[in-house]
Amino acid sequence: MKNSFFMKNPSLLVFLGLLALFTLGVTLMSEAYGSGLVSTSFVKTLGKTLCLALVAIAMDLVWGYTGILSLGHFAFFGVGGYMIGMWLMYARTEIIVVNSMASAPIPPTASELSDAIGSQIFGVVGSSDFPAIWMFADSLVLQLFMVVLVPGLVALVFGWLAFRSRVTGVYLSILTQAMTLALSLYLFQNDSGLRGNNGLSGLQNLPGADNIPQSVISIWFLWGSALALALTYIATSFVVSGKFGSVIRGIRDDEARVRFLGYSVEGYKLFVFVLTAIMAAIGGALYYPQAGIINPAEIAPIASIYLAVWVAIGGRGRIYGAVIGAVVVSLVSTWFTGGQAPNINLGFYVVKWVDWWQVLLGLSFVLVTLFAPKGIGGLVDLFTGRLAPSRKGAPLGPDAGSLREEEAEK
Amino acid sequence: MSQLLEVSGISVSFDGFKAINNLSFSIGHAEMRAIIGPNGAGKTTFMDIVTGKTKPDEGSVLWGDLSRNLIGMNEAKIARIGIGRKFQRPTVFEDQSVFDNLMIAVRNDRSPLAVLFFRPKTKDNDKVHELASTIGLSQELMRKSGELSHGQKQWLEIGMLLAQDPKLLLVDEPAAGMTLGEREHTTDILKEAAKTRAVVVIEHDMEFIRRLDCKVTVLHEGSVLAEGALDHVTKNQDVIDVYLGR
Numbered sequence: 001m002k003n004s005f006f007m008k009n010p011s012l013l014v015f016l017g018l019l020a021l022f023t024l025g026v027t028l029m030s031e032a033y034g035s036g037l038v039s040t041s042f043v044k045t046l047g048k049t050l051c052l053a054l055v056a057i058a059m060d061l062v063w064g065y066t067g068i069l070s071l072g073h074f075a076f077f078g079v080g081g082y083m084i085g086m087w088l089m090y091a092r093t094e095i096i097v098v099n100s101m102a103s104a105p106i107p108p109t110a111s112e113l114s115d116a117i118g119s120q121i122f123g124v125v126g127s128s129d130f131p132a133i134w135m136f137a138d139s140l141v142l143q144l145f146m147v148v149l150v151p152g153l154v155a156l157v158f159g160w161l162a163f164r165s166r167v168t169g170v171y172l173s174i175l176t177q178a179m180t181l182a183l184s185l186y187l188f189q190n191d192s193g194l195r196g197n198n199g200l201s202g203l204q205n206l207p208g209a210d211n212i213p214q215s216v217i218s219i220w221f222l223w224g225s226a227l228a229l230a231l232t233y234i235a236t237s238f239v240v241s242g243k244f245g246s247v248i249r250g251i252r253d254d255e256a257r258v259r260f261l262g263y264s265v266e267g268y269k270l271f272v273f274v275l276t277a278i279m280a281a282i283g284g285a286l287y288y289p290q291a292g293i294i295n296p297a298e299i300a301p302i303a304s305i306y307l308a309v310w311v312a313i314g315g316r317g318r319i320y321g322a323v324i325g326a327v328v329v330s331l332v333s334t335w336f337t338g339g340q341a342p343n344i345n346l347g348f349y350v351v352k353w354v355d356w357w358q359v360l361l362g363l364s365f366v367l368v369t370l371f372a373p374k375g376i377g378g379l380v381d382l383f384t385g386r387l388a389p390s391r392k393g394a395p396l397g398p399d400a401g402s403l404r405e406e407e408a409e410k
Numbered sequence: 411m412s413q414l415l416e417v418s419g420i421s422v423s424f425d426g427f428k429a430i431n432n433l434s435f436s437i438g439h440a441e442m443r444a445i446i447g448p449n450g451a452g453k454t455t456f457m458d459i460v461t462g463k464t465k466p467d468e469g470s471v472l473w474g475d476l477s478r479n480l481i482g483m484n485e486a487k488i489a490r491i492g493i494g495r496k497f498q499r500p501t502v503f504e505d506q507s508v509f510d511n512l513m514i515a516v517r518n519d520r521s522p523l524a525v526l527f528f529r530p531k532t533k534d535n536d537k538v539h540e541l542a543s544t545i546g547l548s549q550e551l552m553r554k555s556g557e558l559s560h561g562q563k564q565w566l567e568i569g570m571l572l573a574q575d576p577k578l579l580l581v582d583e584p585a586a587g588m589t590l591g592e593r594e595h596t597t598d599i600l601k602e603a604a605k606t607r608a609v610v611v612i613e614h615d616m617e618f619i620r621r622l623d624c625k626v627t628v629l630h631e632g633s634v635l636a637e638g639a640l641d642h643v644t645k646n647q648d649v650i651d652v653y654l655g656r
Contacts, residue, residue: 244526246514250503257501260461262489262574263520271522 009237011320011380016230023226032215043218044290049330050225051287052310054232056326057319058279059307064316065240066272067252069169071304072158072176073280075183076151078299080281081288082187083150085200086134087143088289091207093120094138124198131193147285148278155277156270163266163273168255180301187296199295203288218290225286229323232279236319239275248272249317309365315377324376333357412475414439414608415578420459420469421632429455430466431632437578442604444619444640445612447629448653453612454498456629457580461495462488474577490520494576498583500563502570504556508547511555511566512538515573537573545569545599561592568599579609585618597621616644628653 006013028034030043038046055077062068097116101108108116119128136142162175190196206217239245250258251265259265288294306329314325335341336357344351353360368375417435421428430452437443445453458464460471462485471480473491480488489495502511513530516537542548545565550558555566564584571579581600585593593615600622603609613619619626619640626643628635630652636643643649 239526242526243514243528243530244522246503246506246510247525249505250514253503253505254501256485257497257503259485260489260495260497261515261570262486263525264484264486264522268522 005238005241008241011318012233012237015233015320015323019226019230019233023223026222027219030215030219032213032219040215040218043215043222045331045334047218047222047225047290048287049327050222050229051283051290052330053323053326054225054229054283054286055280055307056310056314056322057229057232057236058276058283059311060316060319060322061236061239061279062272062276063308064311064318064322065245065252066248066269067255068269068273069173069308070176070273070276071173071301071308072180073276074303074307075180075299076155076277076280077284077287078294078296078303079151079154079183080147080284081291081294081298082194082200082284083143083147083281084285085203085288085294086137086146086194087140088203088205088207089121089200090117090134090137091140092202092205093117095207096120122195125190125196127191133193144285147281151277151281152274155274159270159273163269166266177301177304180299180304184296184299184301187299197295197297199293199298200288201293203294204290204292206289221286221290225290228282228286232282233319233323235279240319309361311375312365313368313375315375318377318380320380321375321377328376329361333361336360413437414441414474415460416470416472416477417456417460418470418472420466420471422455422459422464422466428632430459433469433629433633435627435634437608437610439577439608440604440606442601442609442622442624443611444622444624444626445610445629446614446616446619446626446653447635450631451629452632453629454582455632457495457582457610457612460488460580461485461493486520489574489576492575492577493580494571494574494578495580496564496567496571496582496584498586500560500567502555502558502563502566504554506555507552508542508555508558508566509538509551512541512569512573515570517573517575541569541573544572544602546595561588561596564588564592564596565599568596568603572603577607579603579607581609581611583612583614585613585615593618594621616640 026038026043026046029037031038031040055073059070059073062070062073094113094117097113097120101113101116114130115128118130122128122130130137136146158176158179162172167175186192187194188197194200204214204217206212209217240248247258247263247268250261250263251268255265258268310325310329311322312325313329314323315321336353339354341353341357343353372378374381413436415435415437417433420430420433422430433452433456435456445456447453455464459466460480462480462483465481472478473480473493478491483491503514506514513534516534518528518534519525538551539548542551545568547558547562547566547569550562555563558566564587568581568584571581579600584596584600588596597618600609600611604624611619611622613622623640625638626640627637628643628646628649630648635652636646636649644654
């Protein structure tokens with residue numbers, strides 16, 4: 001029992017319990033199933049926040065546990081969103097087009113139908129042909145596979161090239177930023193086949209669910225996001241709790257030692273990189289139907305940097321830290337940028353939080369990095385008594401054992 | 411009996427500086443060997459070459475009865491075929507417990523999927539406990555290794571090497587920063603290990619080497635200056651000139 005999975009991950013049961021309570025609570029206060037205290041748009045914000053927590057866990061696994069500061073995981077999140085968005089857009093447009101053509105005297109042929117759908121979707125970028133990447137868009141099952149496969153393959157190829165050449169540290173971060181930038185610039189082009197800077201829109205309307213109100217759909221997505229988050233939490237706990245966790249934390253702390261122990265460091269990094277890319281993509285596939293629109297700006301490099309900021313503020317190297325960081329920062333950000341925060345009138349200058357929030361976020365990132373490297377999650381240590389001894393000062397050498405200067409002076 | 415490791419005629423230079431110059435070296439299956447030499451003699455570079463960290467410009471490194479060439483293999487693969495290496499500075503995973511440090515090193519399938527679904531069996535746990543008692547850390551198993559003293563970290567790292575069950579152990583300055591008592595314990599661990607496998611020790615401390623009581627190879631400017639029993643090499647005039655005399 002001492003070594004059971006739950007005993008090794010005491011945060012797991014607490015987290016799952018809180019998540020269940022939260023989801024149930026929101027449902028009971030929603031417009032569709034409860035008192036209507038929480039508006040549908042806020043239910044969507046909460047559902048989206050759960051997806052952001054999911055991608056933050058992926059970031060924590062790749063950065064906090066394995067030590068790869070990837071500044072590109074939000075790109076995988078966006079790609080996941082694009083993949084599900086293609087089906088949503090195609091299927092819904094198809095229904096509309098079929099309905100409007102049904103009244104025509106001559107039934108439309110298959111190619112007429114496809115042309116009509118094409119010009120509906122691609123009209124904004126001056127085209128009506130389906131690009132090759134849309135070939136599976138008519139099938140939900142295939143497109144769901146694409147949610148996992150496309151980001152997985154991109155991560156596999158990119159990671160293989162980068163890790164094989166033993167690119168590490170800040171150079172790898174720059175490389176991942178370059179990948180993200182290249183991807184977003186490519187998607188901005190009108191002939192990328194994904195509607196350029198218009199992106200994919202109307203994703204909140206589920207095909208064939210026109211008579212189900214958004215208030216109900218938003219709750220479905222909240223539950224779906226909560227389930228995905230719970231599964232991600234469990235899976236990540238499993239990955240980091242056993243010997244695999246030992247190895248990846250070893251890679252983070254001393255890559256060479258792991259290599260000389262006979263572990264293929266590159267293989268492990270690639271494994272984690274691809275796994276987390278897939279997690280991020282699943283998060284994105286749940287996020288964008290709630291957001292309703294995805295465009296290339298979502299994939300911009302800054303988004304991936306925010307992701308790192310969330311994890312740093314929440315606390316790296318602990319799964320709940322990533323969740324706390326993502327939830328707190330994104331909800332506070334919604335509050336500040338939504339115009340709800342009162343402006344501060346200094347007499348000579350009015351602090352408008354919509355503009356100054358970014359400065360506040362940047363400042364808190366710097367302060368957390370300098371003074372509280374464990375982040376908000378570190379507060380939990382105060383309760384659990386997991387405080388590590390403060391090990392400042394130089395080692396004293398053999399005679400004073402493991403004590404260091406300042407400890408020995410006490 | 412054929413040799414376990416045969417290094418012949420290797421040379422390597424960094425930016426024109428010849429760190430290793432036509433060096434040849436060989437060691438048998440269950441043998442202890444000490445390598446001494448002044449700073450910059452190429453001792454650590456020699457280990458880098460054997461373990462695959464540095465590629466030599468010329469020469470060959472042959473391994474085992476099948477005489478496999480190690481040049482061109484990566485570090486992880488060389489480690490898996492049975493060469494364990496201890497670094498000069500003790501490198502253990504300070505954030506993890508002594509138990510986890512040893513468990514990660516115990517010889518088992520190293521592929522990511524096998525490790526992901528790995529659950530320690532009784533023999534793995536027994537192995538960890540046995541190793542912990544060999545290196546004198548049985549009481550410390552659940553402590554974070556970052557809390558250990560310098561000497562204990564050195565032992566833990568040696569324990570991690572033994573856990574890999576290597577045929578050849580390369581140990582870089584194991585006694586650095588140890589007290590006299592700790593040194594004696596270290597000698598015992600290494601001598602015990604050398605009964606069943608080859609052990610190469612790089613060390614500066616002559617007293618330590620005397621206690622190891624083994625054949626000594628003296629390196630100087632990247633090649634072998636002298637080889638033989640400690641008393642034999644310390645009487646060698648060249649060795650006195652370049653190393654002991656200073």
